[in-house]
Amino acid sequence: MPLFSRHLLGLQGVPREDIQLILDTAVTFREVLERPIKRVPTLQGKTIVNLFFENSTRTRISFELAQKRLSADIVNFSTSTSSTKKGETFKDTVKNIEAMKVDMIVVRHASSGVPQYLTRISNANIINAGDGAHEHPTQGLLDMYSIREKFGKIEGLKVCIVGDISHSRVALSNIFGLKTMGADVSVCGPATMIPRCIEKLGVKVVHSIDQAIEQNDVLNVLRIQLERQAGASFPSLREYHNYFGITSERLEKFNKNIVILHPGPINRGVELSSDVADGPFQIILDQVTNGVAVRMAVLYLLGTLNTRESR
Amino acid sequence: MKIVIKNITLFNPYQNLNKKADLLIIDGTITKIGSISAGESEGARVFEFDNKICTPGLFDMHVHLREPGREDEETVITGSNSAAAGGFTGIACMPNTTPAIDSAEVVNFIKQKAKLHLVDVFPVGAASCGRKGESLSPMAELFEAGVVGFSDDGSVIKSAKLLRFALEYAGMYNLPVIEHCEDESLAGGAMNEGFTSTFLGLPAMPSVAEDLIVMRDIILSEYTGSKIHIAHISTKNAVEMVRLAKQKGIKVTSEVTPHHFTLTEEALKSYDTNTKMNPPLRTKDDVEAILEGLKDGTIDIIASDHAPHSIEEKEMEFVDAPNGIVGLETELGLALSELLHKKVLSLEQIIEKMAINPRKILNLPVPQIREGELANLTFIDPDQIWTVDVKSFKSKSKNSPFDKRLLTGKALAVINKKQMYFEDKFFDI
Ligand SMILES: [Zn+2]
Numbered sequence: 001m002p003l004f005s006r007h008l009l010g011l012q013g014v015p016r017e018d019i020q021l022i023l024d025t026a027v028t029f030r031e032v033l034e035r036p037i038k039r040v041p042t043l044q045g046k047t048i049v050n051l052f053f054e055n056s057t058r059t060r061i062s063f064e065l066a067q068k069r070l071s072a073d074i075v076n077f078s079t080s081t082s083s084t085k086k087g088e089t090f091k092d093t094v095k096n097i098e099a100m101k102v103d104m105i106v107v108r109h110a111s112s113g114v115p116q117y118l119t120r121i122s123n124a125n126i127i128n129a130g131d132g133a134h135e136h137p138t139q140g141l142l143d144m145y146s147i148r149e150k151f152g153k154i155e156g157l158k159v160c161i162v163g164d165i166s167h168s169r170v171a172l173s174n175i176f177g178l179k180t181m182g183a184d185v186s187v188c189g190p191a192t193m194i195p196r197c198i199e200k201l202g203v204k205v206v207h208s209i210d211q212a213i214e215q216n217d218v219l220n221v222l223r224i225q226l227e228r229q230a231g232a233s234f235p236s237l238r239e240y241h242n243y244f245g246i247t248s249e250r251l252e253k254f255n256k257n258i259v260i261l262h263p264g265p266i267n268r269g270v271e272l273s274s275d276v277a278d279g280p281f282q283i284i285l286d287q288v289t290n291g292v293a294v295r296m297a298v299l300y301l302l303g304t305l306n307t308r309e310s311r
Numbered sequence: 312m313k314i315v316i317k318n319i320t321l322f323n324p325y326q327n328l329n330k331k332a333d334l335l336i337i338d339g340t341i342t343k344i345g346s347i348s349a350g351e352s353e354g355a356r357v358f359e360f361d362n363k364i365c366t367p368g369l370f371d372m373h374v375h376l377r378e379p380g381r382e383d384e385e386t387v388i389t390g391s392n393s394a395a396a397g398g399f400t401g402i403a404c405m406p407n408t409t410p411a412i413d414s415a416e417v418v419n420f421i422k423q424k425a426k427l428h429l430v431d432v433f434p435v436g437a438a439s440c441g442r443k444g445e446s447l448s449p450m451a452e453l454f455e456a457g458v459v460g461f462s463d464d465g466s467v468i469k470s471a472k473l474l475r476f477a478l479e480y481a482g483m484y485n486l487p488v489i490e491h492c493e494d495e496s497l498a499g500g501a502m503n504e505g506f507t508s509t510f511l512g513l514p515a516m517p518s519v520a521e522d523l524i525v526m527r528d529i530i531l532s533e534y535t536g537s538k539i540h541i542a543h544i545s546t547k548n549a550v551e552m553v554r555l556a557k558q559k560g561i562k563v564t565s566e567v568t569p570h571h572f573t574l575t576e577e578a579l580k581s582y583d584t585n586t587k588m589n590p591p592l593r594t595k596d597d598v599e600a601i602l603e604g605l606k607d608g609t610i611d612i613i614a615s616d617h618a619p620h621s622i623e624e625k626e627m628e629f630v631d632a633p634n635g636i637v638g639l640e641t642e643l644g645l646a647l648s649e650l651l652h653k654k655v656l657s658l659e660q661i662i663e664k665m666a667i668n669p670r671k672i673l674n675l676p677v678p679q680i681r682e683g684e685l686a687n688l689t690f691i692d693p694d695q696i697w698t699v700d701v702k703s704f705k706s707k708s709k710n711s712p713f714d715k716r717l718l719t720g721k722a723l724a725v726i727n728k729k730q731m732y733f734e735d736k737f738f739d740i
Contacts, residue, residue, distance in 0.1 A: 012510075090627055111628030112512040113582030132630065134512025172512055196515075197506035 003301050007126040009115045010135035011177040019181060023145050025297035026290070032069065033293055043072035043303045046103045052078040052129070053090065053109040058264060059129050059139075062288070063106050066295035072303070075102070090114075098122045104303060107131070125302045133167050136263075138298055140173030142291040143261055144181060146283055147218055149290065150259050155182035160212045162244065163222030163271055164193040166233075170263050174220055175201055188212040189244060192233040209244050214254050220261040221246060224270050237270050247273040251281060261287060312740045313337050313355035314731070315347050319365045319690070324659045325667050325677045334365065339729030339740055341684050356740075358733075360690055360723065366662050367678040368400025368687040368727050371639060372669040373464075373489075373542055373566060373614035376432070379420065380409030385619040385707045387424035387432060390639070393617070393706035394430045395732040397639040398689045398722025401431040403673060406442065407465035413437035413448040415456035422457060429730040429737060433459040433673065435489060438477040444469025450480040459673040462489035464542060467524055469495070475531050482537035487564070487672055489540045492524035492549065493590065501630050503591040507576045514630060518597065521590055522548040529556040529563055540672060541565040543616050545590040547600035554609040564672050565604070566612035569638060569645035570712070572601050578712060584625045584632035585712040588618070602655050611668045613661070615642045619708030637706045640699075641713045647693050647720025658693065690724040697721055 004018045011019070032038055048067050052060050060078070067074050077097065097105065104125045107115050112132030119126050130136040148154050159178055165171045165187045178185050179202055186204035187194060194205055206212055212219060224240060234240050251258065260272070260282040268274045276282065316334040321344065323329075333347035335355070343351070371394065377385040385393075387404075394402045404421065406412035412421070418434045425432035436453035438461040440446050450461060461481050468474040468490060481488050493516075500516035502508050508515035525541055529552060532539035541553060544565045556563045570588065575595050578586040586592060604610040618635025625632055646665065650656040656664075666689070670677050678687035699716045701709040724733040731740045 091623070109628065111630040113629045116582045117628075132512050133514070169512060172510075195509040196504055198509055200506050201510070 003305065006302065006305055007115070007119055008137050008298055008302065009119070009126065009128050011137045011140045011173045011180070012135065014177070014180065016180050019141070019144065019177060022141055022294065022297050022301060023148060025301060026145055026293045029296040029300070030290065030293035033289065038069050039071060040069065041071045042300050043067070043070040045073070046303050047073045047075065048104040048106060048299070049075045049077060049097055049102045051097065051105055051107045053114070054130070056108055056130065059108060062291045063129060063295050066292050066299055069292070070296055070299055070303070072299070094118065094121060104299070125305070127298060127302065130169050133169055135173045136169040137173050138291070138295050139170050139263055140177040141298070142287055142294040143174055143220055144177050145290045145294050146261060146287045147259065149286070150283060151217070154178065156184070157218060158184045158186070158216040159218040159220060160186045160188050160206070160216040161220045161222065162188045162209065162212060162246070164224055165189055165198065165222070166193050166195045167225060168222050170220070170222060175203055186212070186216070190234050209246065210250065210253070213246070213250060213258060216258065218259045218261065219246065221271050223263065223265065224267055226267065241270050245271055245273060246276050248275045248279060251276065257281070259283060264288070314740050315352045315355040315357045316365070316690070317347070317357060317359050318361045319363055321680050322364050322366050322658065322662065323680050324663055325367065326679055326681070328680055336686050336726065336740060339686055339726070341680065341682055341686050344680070344682055358724070363723060364658070364691045364693060365680065366689050366691060367666045367680065368725060369398050369643065369665045369689045369722070370401040370669040371399050371615050371617070371642065372403040372612060372673060374402045374404050374617040374639065375407065375619065375635070376404040376421070377619055378408065378424065379417065383707070384621050387421055388428060389705065389707045390617070390619070391425060391428045391430040391432060393637070393639040393704065395725050395737070396705040397641070398643045398691065398725060399430060399639065400687050400689065400725050400727035401433065401670070401675070403433045403435050403459055403669070405464045406435055406437040406462060411437045411442045412458070413440050413442070413453070415452050418453060418456035418458055429725065429727050429732055431727065433457070433675070435460045435462050435464070437461070438463045438468050438488060439473060442466055444473060447473065447476050447480065450477070454484045454486065458486070459675065460487045460489045460540065462491065462542070464489060464491045467491050467493045467495060471527055471531060474528065475535060478531055478535040478537035478539065482535060485538070485674060487538040487540040489542050490524065490528050491542050492521045492528065494520040494523045497523070501587060502579055503576045503593050505576070505594060507579065511579060511582070513579070516591065518546040518548065518593060521546045522552070525549040525552050529553070529561055532563055533559070533561045536562070538562040538564070538672070543568050543571065543590055543614070544601070544604070544610060545571045545593050545597060547597045550600045550604040550609055554604065554607070557609060564611045565609065566614040567601055567605065567610045568614060568616045569642050569649070570636060572598060572605065573645050573649050574712065582629050583712065584627065584629055585636055585710050587629060587632055587634055588616070588636055589634035605650065605656055605664070611664060611672065613642065613646055613664045614669065615639050617706070619706055620710045621708065622710070625710045636711050637704065637708050638711070639706065640704050641711060641718070643691070643722050644697070644699070644718035644720050645713070648718045651693060652719050686726045688726045689722055691720070692723050693720045695719070695721045
């Protein structure tokens, strides 16, 4: 069964069957990761470029590992260009890469819409590894995989995304994916961090972290970008931690089994207290491992699209 | 030289003129209106514009010519060519050039460049030195050099105090201050803020950033008694405030661009940077309010905000791409398609907003279609169906979201300054 699209630009509009297929395929690859020899020849002869215009060591390493495990040829291109010359560099880089006839491009960029732009000028399969505050679909998928692994299902679960929703690419991918899979999704954070009209995506907005803990099965806690403090969309890190941070005292108050996700890297003492970050409720390191498996699944499904279609 | 135009509808609401006749133009002057005999036509170049319309030359009061400074994007000449191709015989050009139009030298430089061209080019002077919003530009000197208004367009006039001074100074010459309404502390995003910006994950600016400045400007216009002109109005609130201000007798006028009455923020879903402009494309509610404002006269003028940008600059990441689109060559087509044929405005209202009102606001004479007058005319086929092709634009830049769009209505020719533009060519008449 081929995927709905030959690119993975976001989880918006991706049908349920496709998400299901990716997650199920990831289960197989998750098993591969437990073997002594963790490599399969699936993408032998395919060339993948990891085009990272924004620094993200974790995501890049995760993609790179997934690609190596599938035996693909990898080219890494990382740059954090100066903002003034950004445009020229960007266009020239893309033209150059395209001229090398690559099969897939994994792209990360600070500006929303760059993966869409690539689909217009390149014949490669495009995988979005995070664009602006838009989407980060493989993160959304690995979060769903981790939730499903923990609960055995996604449908009917109550999931709250906590933090700076306005500037998050993880939030939108989670919202689109989880809604498609039948979860009940809400967001929690200070009003200044909730983008306008988000309710129209069918999510509830709460501003009390206690309420979020009380009412949900899963909290997906976003990283507070420390540099945003200067933009003054919240008063201080200390205050944020006191009112929106997740601490063991808060969790104990409700005495319930809640699952805590975090896309990393964690700001200990800000969105999560240190004991929560290492505590029994979080599955943060599982997410990291699952991330490789989910990315393998996506690369495999897109990379073998033609062969599978012709069968 | 002698030209004859047969069987044309002469249409000028300013003169209450709407009749079919032939037109004899000798050496650029309207010599006879009526039935032109074969004898009178002898030696003349004859144009058969059967059932087409002749109006006073159209005027666009919001054009960015980029010269001096960015001649790679547009020059006075290429911008004027673009204007003629779009059916305009006059334009006002905005002062955000490099250097800004904040001295008589720059005004004279532009006027010199435009001198021999068919299209009349009227510079708008900067309201502040260098458009920096710090100190008043030499407004008396600029007036004497021939500017038709004052603006820091591209930016808002940064402080209420400076705007007050600018209004008071401009008031001495009965010229308008033309304002780009945007509260800079709220602005800075790449699109309109709302559901679509949330959906697309793009940094956004709220429509109230425009509203707040419109409110400030109306209040200061009332206080000083001077004319304020709201450029490229785009929000529902702004339209409502202008309507109320007019009812109160405040000297406020406003203009809208074709893209703001044609497109909504939905167009950004392609992440095409040709949908990025400032003010940004707004919501359906805003567009509806704009159409209402056009109908009831709250919005006096249609103007393009013609903003040429090089392909290199436009073809980049959405957030970093510059704002604005070229508009002169699609403006009339969009006005006729979206407003006339969709029965929002009558032809009379469109000609008022595209030829008469802009000149009135800028204290320029409105061309008359009358024997003895120097011909300043636009010939329009309101029913011609054509496809926009940016490659055929006379403008140096091609940044338009309307490429490949089917439009109904087009300018066939223009006449001004004893020259004619017809079928891609300029010639003396
Ligand atoms: Zn402007």
